[in-house]
Amino acid sequence: MSRLLRTGLNAGTAAPSVVGGEGVHFLLSDGRRVLDGSNTGGPLGHGHPRMAEALRKAASLPMVSEGWAWAGRDRAAEELFGIGLAGEDWAGAVRFCLSGSEANDIALSLCQALSGRRAIATRERAYHGLVGLSRDVTVQPHWHGGLAAPGATRVPPAGAPVHVLPPPEGAAWRADGAVVPPIAQRLHGAPGMLADSAAVILDYSQGGFYHDAAYQDAVAGMAREAGCLWIADEVVTGLGRAGRPFAFQGGASRPDIVTLGKGLGGGMQAVAAVVLSEEVVARMRGSSWQNYGTLRGHPMAMAAVSAYLTILREEALLERVAALEGLFRRRLVEMAGRHPSAFRVAGQGLHWTIELHGPDWREWRADVAEAPVASQVAARALELGAVIGTSGEQTSLFLAPPLVIGEVEAERLLAILDESLLVADRAHNGAQA
DSSP states (O other): OOOOOOOSSSTSSSSOEEEEBBTTTTTTTTEEEEEOOOOOOOOBOOHHHHHHHHHHHHHHHHHHHHTSHHHHHHHHHIIIIIITTOOOOOOEEEEEEHHHHHHHHHHHHHHHHOOOOOEEEETOOOOOSSSHHHHHHHHOOOSSSSETTTTEEOOOOOOOOEEEEEEOOOOOETOOOOOOOHHHTTTTTOOOOOOHHHEEOOOESGOOOOOOOOHHHHHHHHHHHHHEEEEEEOOTTTTTTSSSSOGGGSSSSOOEEEEEEEEGTTTOOOOOOEEEEEHHHHTTTTSSOOOOTTTTTTTTHHHHHHHHHHHHHHHHHHHHHHHHHHHHHHHHEEEEHHOEEEEEEETTTTTTEEOOOOOOOOOOOOOOOOOOOHHHHHHHHHHHTTOOOOOEEEEEEEEBBOOTHHHHHHHHHHHHHHHHHHHHHHHHHHHHO
């Protein structure tokens, strides 16, 4: 019996046992080599030679805490602005930290301090982390840090009042062909929610809701009018996943704060960041922002950040993702039209969600005798040679392969998903009968 307490993205199934990785493939303990089709934390795949070499060199660096100056930290900050934030003249300064959850918590607590307000606004089905205020604004029930048990669901109480905005829609395909109401109608109650909020935090992929320029710009305008700071949570989408440096760049508005994580270290080192606008930096002058972290900005993490930014630019990964986005959109929409189990397809860049018919996503269930339909599809995909995620939901599948994936490998991943959806079709047809 393992003493490790494990969580999983594929609820109801055992996780694949990984022993190694090469490029866009996992090596499993049973000897199989399977496609990594769902890994938001690994933009470079596995064992990227340039990243591995950078970390080998960094292994001899001193252990320098955040309280001490380190040239490599200054260099990583300059490269983030010069490569990732090129042309974004509103951006003022960055602070590195350990995880996306921590970055969001730091950003939200700063907004409370600046505004004197406690409440925070987010949007339906959001996930922002499992630490402090980031957990408070995580409104997906199954990722709220609580416990699900038969007949009883226990969710920890929030530490701050949370307002939940209607989400963007932006689906590429829906089985019901629903027409999305106008922005003004969808966000009718938003000004009132933002009026007493320290910040509104928006992400660009959680729960299958992706970037919508009109939605973003409308919320940003309302936030500014209400004196509410806007945080763009780019922990998943930042630096490549959306096919551009940041998802927010699809709109005209620009955030007060951006949070980063996951891909920032190329998937090889845990690191995150909080980017502040020049306007926010100006508001902080004369104040001491004292929330020191011993391992934040660690030399190994800074080496990974610098290496990833260089690889992102020199290997033209943004261009690769933008080119593959059309392939994924076209194939997934066509696929959904053929599978009666499919309800909704949405995505951008190299992050796509396929939502199936079935229990409402708000139902958070403990393990049941039969695995949820999404987990059954994921299990079939693994048999066929690909890892596909479910985000722990009953009916949602998501694709997020490494940004280095080629067209041939992408086609194979999509073909495996296509065949695996037959499992969901049989369940759906049986339920209908």
